Amino acid sequence: MVDKSHPVTEGLQDFEILDEGYSNTLQLPGVHYLLETSHPDCDRYIAWTHSVRNSEVVYLMGGHDKHAYENPSFRKLLLNAIIYTKP
16 A cells, blocks of 8 residues: 555555556656555556546556455455545
């Protein structure tokens, strides 16, 4: 967790997940980092928020298969992100 106090990460502790990661992702200036990883084949930051015009955007790198959705922490993260972006 980079920011445990953010509404998207609220109620979560550090967790591990088996999922696909990416490198060389574009992260615009001003993003607010939420999660990071130490995996050597993945970019450091794997979740962030950003304001675009009048909308809040949440980027979650994970969520590619059943390993993510079977993980209670990932499901809580996803639910928090949906609630956070809901108008």
